[in-house]
Amino acid sequence: MYDGVFHDMIEKTKEVFMDDFSVFGNSFSTCLTNLENMLKRCKDTKLALNWEKSHFMVKEGLVLGxxxxxxxxxxxxxxxxxxxxxxxxxxxxxxxxFLGHVGFYRRFIKDFSKISRPMTHLLEKNSPFIFSNECIQAFRTLKDKLTEAPILIAPN
Structure with a gap:
């Protein structure tokens, strides 16, 4: 839905994350102009916003975890x-x-599939449930990698 309404703004003045979006600019005045344009578009298309979940002019915020x-x-x-x-x-x-929760952050974990393989193997049909030392190591490695997760730099 957002793709159609904001097709000309996406990646230029805003990013869309499922049903959340972030408006940005390289200065306060640019950001304010971009926000004004986005709000006008919402009004023109009768797109309702949840004002309780809205945050304006912040330097950082939480979006989808x-x-x-x-x-x-x-x-x-x-x-x-x-x-x-x-x-x-x-x-x-x-x-x-566990894999569902950790998988949410897979983009931050290099070789996620390879590391989690001993555990995902236990999810296969007819696989006996033996939480081996390999599984314990995979579990610990995933937890460690999450706490050391790097910052992903957004494109310009």
Whole structure:
């Protein structure tokens, strides 16, 4: 939906993240102009915004569990802290849940699929559930990599 309404603004003055978006500019006045244009477009197309979830003229913010700022995109430390304290899974459901949460941040983890392979193998049909030392190592490595996650730099 946003693609159609904001097709000429995407990547020039705004980024869209599913049903969230961020308006930007290289100066305060440019950002204000871009915001004004975006709000006018919303009004013209009768697109309703959730004002309680809206934040204006901030230097950084959380979008879909990622911290966005002028330095780039990084993981939300609060979410990572919860994951880092998890004990290793003891059931298929637990593995599925852990990989789902960690997979949300896969863009920050080099070789995510390769690292998680011992655990994803346990999700395969007819695979016996043996949480081996390889699985424990994969689990620990994923947690460690999350806490060390680099900042991804947004394109110009």
């Amino acid at each position: 990622h911290k966005i700022s002028k330095t780039g995109i990084e993981v939300d430390k609060a979410k990572i802290e919860v994951i880092s304290k998890l004990p290793h899974p003891t059931t298929v459901k637990g593995i599925r849940s």
